[in-house]
Amino acid sequence: MIFAWWMACICDAYASVYYRRKPTLDDDDYDIDFYTLEPPRLEPVDAQNPMPSPRVQLELLGYYRAAHSLARTARKMSRHLWKPIVESDGIAYDILCTFSQELTQWRNDYLQLVGIQNGSVGDWDFVSVSTKM
Numbered sequence: 001m002i003f004a005w006w007m008a009c010i011c012d013a014y015a016s017v018y019y020r021r022k023p024t025l026d027d028d029d030y031d032i033d034f035y036t037l038e039p040p041r042l043e044p045v046d047a048q049n050p051m052p053s054p055r056v057q058l059e060l061l062g063y064y065r066a067a068h069s070l071a072r073t074a075r076k077m078s079r080h081l082w083k084p085i086v087e088s089d090g091i092a093y094d095i096l097c098t099f100s101q102e103l104t105q106w107r108n109d110y111l112q113l114v115g116i117q118n119g120s121v122g123d124w125d126f127v128s129v130s131t132k133m
Contacts, residue, residue, distance in 0.1 A: 005030075006067035013074030020082050023075045062113035069110065073102045 016023040
């Protein structure tokens with residue numbers, strides 16, 4: 001369910017950028033904040049509740065944060081693009097630089113966690129790479 005929620009957030013954010021309209025969802029519309037997740041426990045609490053698998057830990061600490069960050073950046077972009085004056089005047093250079101910096105920061109922080117691993121470059125296919133993650 002959490003995966004579906006973040007896909008809806010990202011789709012809404014990028015649809016608003018693409019169609020130059022206000023985003024339907026905003027940060028104030030939900031109270032899920034994956035930036036405050038506690039790091040996973042390194043030792044199991046008891047035999048009944050073992051530690052989460054490395055894949056679950058990666059999803060909790062990497063994928064959802066990456067999705068949240070990317071959705072926030074896209075919503076910020078759409079807030080500037082939907083304004084009618086942008087069609088005649090364009091986007092200010094400093095705002096464009098801000099978008100570029102935020103996307104570069106996202107790439108530096110999250111691409112290694114959610115993207116194709118370095119060893120997969122070359123002869124690969126989507127199914128084999130996504131099953132290794």
